[in-house]
Amino acid sequence: MSMGKRLAAEFLGTFWLVLGGCGSAVLAAKFGGDGNPLGIGFHGVALAFGLTVLTGAYAFGHVSGAHFNPAVSLGLWAGGRFAGKDLVPYVVAQVLGGILAAFILLQIAQGQAGFAIDGSQAGAFASNGYGTLSPGGYGVAAAFLCEVVMTAMFLVVIMGATHGKAPAGFAPIAIGLALTLIHLISIPVTNTSVNPARSTAVALFAGPGAIGQLWLFWVAPLLGALIGGLAYKWVGSDAR
Numbered sequence: 001m002s003m004g005k006r007l008a009a010e011f012l013g014t015f016w017l018v019l020g021g022c023g024s025a026v027l028a029a030k031f032g033g034d035g036n037p038l039g040i041g042f043h044g045v046a047l048a049f050g051l052t053v054l055t056g057a058y059a060f061g062h063v064s065g066a067h068f069n070p071a072v073s074l075g076l077w078a079g080g081r082f083a084g085k086d087l088v089p090y091v092v093a094q095v096l097g098g099i100l101a102a103f104i105l106l107q108i109a110q111g112q113a114g115f116a117i118d119g120s121q122a123g124a125f126a127s128n129g130y131g132t133l134s135p136g137g138y139g140v141a142a143a144f145l146c147e148v149v150m151t152a153m154f155l156v157v158i159m160g161a162t163h164g165k166a167p168a169g170f171a172p173i174a175i176g177l178a179l180t181l182i183h184l185i186s187i188p189v190t191n192t193s194v195n196p197a198r199s200t201a202v203a204l205f206a207g208p209g210a211i212g213q214l215w216l217f218w219v220a221p222l223l224g225a226l227i228g229g230l231a232y233k234w235v236g237s238d239a240r
Contacts, residue, residue, distance in 0.1 A: 001063055003086070007093040009064035013056040014097035017049070017068050018201050022126035023105050024048035025191075046183030049192070054176025061172065069195040070094055070218075075155035075225030079233040081162075091197070098201030106205050119207025127206035128193040128217045136188035140216065143190045147220035148227070150182045151194040155228025156235075163236060193217040194224070 024045050031039040040048075057066040065082070067073045070091040076082035106125070109115050117125045122135045130143035138146075160166060161174040179194075186192045193199040199217035203210040 003089065006064040006086075007089055009060040010067060010090055010093040011097035011100075013060045013064070013066055013068040014094040014197050015101040016056050016059075017052040017195070018098040018101035018198050019105060020052035021045070021049035022102065022198065022202050023108075025123070025126040026105060026109055042187045043184070046180050046187065046192075049183050050176040050178075050180030052176075053179050054172045057172035057175060064090075066172070068094060068097075068197075069221075070197055071151050071195060071221035071225035072155065072158060074222055075151075075229035076159070078226045078229030079155070079159050081159065081229075094197040095200055098197040099204060102201035102205055105202075117206055119209045123191045124210065125202050125206040126191065127202045127210035128191045128199045129210060129213050130190060130216060131213075133209055133213060134189060135191055138189045144216055144220045146186050146189045147193055147217065148224040150186050150192075151221040151224030152228035152231065154178055154182060154194055155225050156232045159229065159232040159236065190217070194221050196221055 073090045157178040161171040183192045196218040
């Protein structure tokens with residue numbers, strides 16, 4: 001497959017992830033106000049993120065590998081599954097796809113009278129954060145550890161599900177469910193990133209608070225991805 005088509009697939013897949021996952025948080029999580037039975041809550045948001053990866057992987061997995069995430073690309077490189085020369089182009093495509101999705105989401109959200117982004121609030125415009133910008137008020141150390149561990153385990157699942165001896169055709173389901181589980185665990189802590197492209201996309205529109213904390217949502221997921229990729233490379237080295 002040509003690099004141009006692979007990058008287009010990564011762009012579109014990340015676009016879908018941010019539009020679907022962050023869109024559910026911005027538009028549907030609290031629809032009608034707190035306590036409204038039509039709102040999907042954080043359980044629904046967690047499922048939405050998982051569904052974007054599941055559907056995106058089936059749509060684009062055969063084209064680009066369906067990373068949709070700079071941390072995934074880095075972890076797969078660490079695990080020996082991805083060429084280092086393709087890292088930067090993939091990351092650029094992923095970030096740009098996410099930004100376009102966040103921009104379109106903003107245009108949709110502004111169609112509701114009175115919509116405004118309060119950057120001082122935790123989770124503003126589906127952004128990630130720690131301290132006062134953490135949904136549960138978790139500090140920087142807890143947020144960092146959470147993002148590292150969740151991303152590491154995400155890479156372990158991805159590498160295991162896509163191994164040559166794994167059941168064929170089921171990898172997107174396992175990966176999508178893993179991302180759903182990760183969100184169910186960590187939304188209260190950081191609003192769940194494990195994806196620097198997703199974090200960057202919405203932070204650009206959420207205000208200086210989210211942008212100022214964006215470093216953590218690059219460093220921690222990338223570190224976690226390296227750990228997970230290297231760990232699975234060792235654990236699964238004899239599974240030929």
